Amino acid sequence: MKVVDGIQMKMLDQTAMEEYKIPGIILMEQAGMAVTEEIMKEIQRQENKRVMIICGLGNNGGDGFVAARHLFQRGIPVKVRIIGDIARLNGDAKSNYDILKKLKTDIKTMLDFQDIQKLSDELAHSGIVVDAICGTGLNRGADGLWKELIRVINQCGKYILSIDIPSGVSASTGNILDTAVRANKTVVLQLPKVGNINFPGADYSDEMIVKDIGIPKEAIERNNLNISLITETMIRNILPRRKNDTHKGNYGKAYIVAGSMGMTGAAMLTCEAVFRSGAGLLKVAIPQSLNSIMETRLIEAITVPLPELKKGVVGISDIEKIIKTMKESDVIAVGPGSGQTRELEEVLRNIFEEATIPIVLDADALNSLAHRLDMLKLLKSTAVLTPHIGEMARLINIPIEEIQRNKIQIAMEFAQKWKVILILKGARTVIASPEGKVFINTTGNPGMATAGSGDVLTGIVTGFLAQGIQPLEAALAAVYMHGAAGDRAAVRIGEYGLMAGDIVVELPHAIKEIVGK
Ligand SMILES: NC(=O)C1=CN([C@@H]2O[C@H](COP(=O)(O)OP(=O)(O)OC[C@H]3O[C@@H](n4cnc5c(N)ncnc54)[C@H](OP(=O)(O)O)[C@@H]3O)[C@@H](O)[C@H]2O)[C@@H](O)CC1
Ligand SMILES: Nc1ncnc2c1ncn2[C@@H]1O[C@H](COP(=O)(O)OP(=O)(O)O)[C@@H](O)[C@H]1O
Numbered sequence: 001m002k003v004v005d006g007i008q009m010k011m012l013d014q015t016a017m018e019e020y021k022i023p024g025i026i027l028m029e030q031a032g033m034a035v036t037e038e039i040m041k042e043i044q045r046q047e048n049k050r051v052m053i054i055c056g057l058g059n060n061g062g063d064g065f066v067a068a069r070h071l072f073q074r075g076i077p078v079k080v081r082i083i084g085d086i087a088r089l090n091g092d093a094k095s096n097y098d099i100l101k102k103l104k105t106d107i108k109t110m111l112d113f114q115d116i117q118k119l120s121d122e123l124a125h126s127g128i129v130v131d132a133i134c135g136t137g138l139n140r141g142a143d144g145l146w147k148e149l150i151r152v153i154n155q156c157g158k159y160i161l162s163i164d165i166p167s168g169v170s171a172s173t174g175n176i177l178d179t180a181v182r183a184n185k186t187v188v189l190q191l192p193k194v195g196n197i198n199f200p201g202a203d204y205s206d207e208m209i210v211k212d213i214g215i216p217k218e219a220i221e222r223n224n225l226n227i228s229l230i231t232e233t234m235i236r237n238i239l240p241r242r243k244n245d246t247h248k249g250n251y252g253k254a255y256i257v258a259g260s261m262g263m264t265g266a267a268m269l270t271c272e273a274v275f276r277s278g279a280g281l282l283k284v285a286i287p288q289s290l291n292s293i294m295e296t297r298l299i300e301a302i303t304v305p306l307p308e309l310k311k312g313v314v315g316i317s318d319i320e321k322i323i324k325t326m327k328e329s330d331v332i333a334v335g336p337g338s339g340q341t342r343e344l345e346e347v348l349r350n351i352f353e354e355a356t357i358p359i360v361l362d363a364d365a366l367n368s369l370a371h372r373l374d375m376l377k378l379l380k381s382t383a384v385l386t387p388h389i390g391e392m393a394r395l396i397n398i399p400i401e402e403i404q405r406n407k408i409q410i411a412m413e414f415a416q417k418w419k420v421i422l423i424l425k426g427a428r429t430v431i432a433s434p435e436g437k438v439f440i441n442t443t444g445n446p447g448m449a450t451a452g453s454g455d456v457l458t459g460i461v462t463g464f465l466a467q468g469i470q471p472l473e474a475a476l477a478a479v480y481m482h483g484a485a486g487d488r489a490a491v492r493i494g495e496y497g498l499m500a501g502d503i504v505v506e507l508p509h510a511i512k513e514i515v516g517k
């Protein structure tokens, strides 16, 4: 499913109006009717059926006027309060305001703090509050009267339904510009906005429903929208069923270079996830003093013990051996628990120069690349980078907060500039491709914020790549399945005690649920 930012949504409205000749007032009518339908559902559930609709001066307010008219026609007690000077209403919103006025509905404007106080008193008698203050047109933080209005709405304790997006949430990023309405439900118009999906905005509504407002599918396709939600159907189409007449050689040879003294577990988790995602064979290069630990725990993998520079750390003399094994493999992953050393940087340089297979880079491999991003220009094959926000900050030397505020843009620019697939991990992982496509993932839960979760993801991407799944598709499927496995684990044991190993345990079940076998 496509997701849009504020600008893309405006473009889409324009396309519908100018090229498909659908008058804006019809789109607004459909939007208002969709909202009315949802209000009516809630009215069935509420004892107090009085509705208060709070409108801004833009088209979001216009949607509110339409909903008010339909409720009025159905005999629902409805009041409309407008924030700001109605002389500034224009276009379709003004037309709908004029109709409402004619119908003699209870409609007033709020121009000062006293008016907001009056609203506060009135809200005590309302059952449902509709937030039609502002949608995709938010252009600054809510201050003054708006801030007070939002405070009053948030404190009224009534059922709150937002139109399109809770007012105050940026549709383009999900950031809260100062303060925002906290809604019970949001009726999202036509397509989800980034702000409905990304945190913190996504947390400002308990529930969300997407409603069609009649923008033609063709118009949506024509706009070449670059952001999508990862859906179950997408993943089902990516992960093939295994054919009967096959052997382990058909499911690929994965090669993992991971682990160092004190971090053997990271390598272990990655390797287990490789097998649990269906790869046929796995070799793991590990400093030789850690080899016996690895062999004891992971009996299915072939270990390639590497001579050590110092105890537990891979040395430069190992490069030839690493490259040789790489050339016999279908995918290589480097980094989980590797420890950050000059040697690792050298290993990476050689891998980049020699590899013709997909490369997965995580953890210490990413840290080794910080300040040396130019090395990515050596790549002859596709690389999938899996940084969390902290690693990303180090990689591009931008503060964590700034990346957090602008995840999609930053991920997109990075992937395009360096021609890699970027998995920017976190709550709502963002995946970006060199072609400028962006995907947002909604599986996963805070239970996964625990040591080793990322190592598991690296194993899953590697496992899917080993099986010949195309790099972008492998990344999408891995991120989705990783989250889905985490969600299964959370259902079974809760979020508190969830450990990375639980994600590995649930992974095959999560995959079976999608693939059917
Ligand atoms: N044809 C279409 O386009 C369709 C659009 N649709 C609907 O329209 C919505 C988009 O409408 P929009 O573009 O008119 O902007 P909207 O969200 O109403 O906000 C603009 C208003 O907010 C104000 N304002 C902003 N920030 C503020 C602040 N911090 N503090 C104070 N004021 C602030 C801003 O004031 P100004 O900057 O002018 O002073 C202006 O008055 C969209 O989400 C969907 O619901 C549907 O009907 C389908 C058809
Ligand atoms: N709140 C959350 N919601 C969804 N997924 C999460 C959440 N917290 C963490 N995750 C996922 O867990 C993984 C954590 O990775 P990372 O921070 O690299 O862990 P580690 O370095 O310990 O292996 C990422 O894939 C991330 O998307």
Ligand SMILES: [K+]
Pocket: 060, 131, 132, 133, 134, 135, 162, 163, 164, 165, 166, 167
């Ligand atoms: K709104």
